[in-house]
Amino acid sequence: MKATVSDIARSCELSTATVDRVLNNRKGVSAANRQRVMEAAKQLGYLPVADQVTLPSRPANLEFFLPIGSNAFMQDLARHIEDYALQAALENLSLRANGVGVIAVDHPRTRNILRDIVEAGIRLVTLVSDIPAAPRSAYVGIDNRVAGRTAALLMGRFLGDREGQLAMVVGSRSYRGHEEREMGFRSVLGEEFPNLSVSSAVEINDEPDASYAETMKALRNEPELLGIYCIGAGRSGVAKAIREARPNRKPVFICHDLTRETRGYLVDDLADVVIDQNARLIAEQSVIRLLGSIASSAPYLTRKFIEPRLIFRENVPVQ
Known part of the structure; x- marks a missing residue:
């Protein structure tokens, strides 16, 4: 039999009105009493649990x-x-x-x-x-700094001992996650792959047209560009530029997020790896x-x- 509000009140020696306020997340109850009620509710099996996280007893908006x-x-x-x-x-x-x-x-x-x-x-x-x-x-x-470090490690492993330039297409540094990915990527390049350097890092505000234009410019300026790391949502522009430019040797292309389009890039050998957030x-x-x-x-x-x-x-x- 499922525990009731009265059972919880008896267990923590508080009134049913106090228990009701806590369970419905209403004000007027001290932090100590809230803790007593929640602990009693948890011990009595009153609160549902998902993924080891206690859930509220009533629907929430x-x-x-x-x-x-x-x-x-x-x-x-x-x-x-x-x-x-x-x-x-x-x-x-x-x-x-x-x-x-x-x-x-x-x-x-x-x-x-x-x-x-x-x-x-x-x-x-x-x-x-x-x-x-x-x-x-x-x-x-995800830990975005770790994601950026992982992208750099993969880039370095793909390219081996080759020396040359990389391009970075940044979504928007206003998002902390994008900024952290860039920092992580640069950190690992500096620590482990001195043979690789970032020749351009352009912020495109997640606009595919901007990423296309900037990638085409990078491919023209660096005909032997070794790799491209796309931090945000500009990956469609990068893929379009690689497809149209047809460089003698395709740069290693690393991007984020498994979507319908990035699945296609992997299958078509445009992208080498996708770091997915799930x-x-x-x-x-x-x-x-x-x-x-x-x-x-x-x-x-x-x-x-x-x-x-x-x-x-x-x-x-x-x-």
Whole structure:
């Protein structure tokens, strides 16, 4: 038989009204009493659990804000969130929201908005690109600095002892995740591959036309360009430029996020490896972590990165 509110109240020696306020995440209860109620509810098996995260006892309203545009990864992520949460994100934050998931630039104005949301009693998680200075309950995504370091390691291993230039196509350094990937990539090149250097690193704001133009320029300026690392969503422009320019020796092309288009690049030998964030897993974890933060009395959940996947032509997973 499932435990009741009365059972929890008896166990922690508090009133049923106090227990009800805690379970429904309402104000007016001290942090100590919230902890007592949640611990009792957990011990009695009252709260559901997913992926070792305690979930709220009642339905919660979650909203997600994603800069979708023409970004195929963001479109996939939004679809997976809808599939898992069964509730689409709204254009404006509703008064009923208990939790918010957001992908946003790391900017003082953004951080201030996010603080206002949390101070209003709404739980917050950041997705894909973190904003550590914001009072979020959790970050859901890969370690982007490690992803950049991995890209550099792969680039160096692919090229061996060859000496030459690389091009870097940066989405937007306003996103902390893109900035961290660039730093990680440059760090490993400096540490382990002095034979390789970055001749151009252009910020294209995730615009495919801009990435196409900049890649064509790089291929013209460096006919023997050894490799291209695309940090953000400009990969379609890079692939188009490689296809049209037809260099004597195709540069090693490394990009992020397994989508319908990047699957094609792998199969067609345009891309050599895709470092994938796993949109489905990020979507599921963002919902679980938001629900867990609503159910928990603690302001922050345990940090846990999504493990990136390295996708080559021979191990492209079934869609």
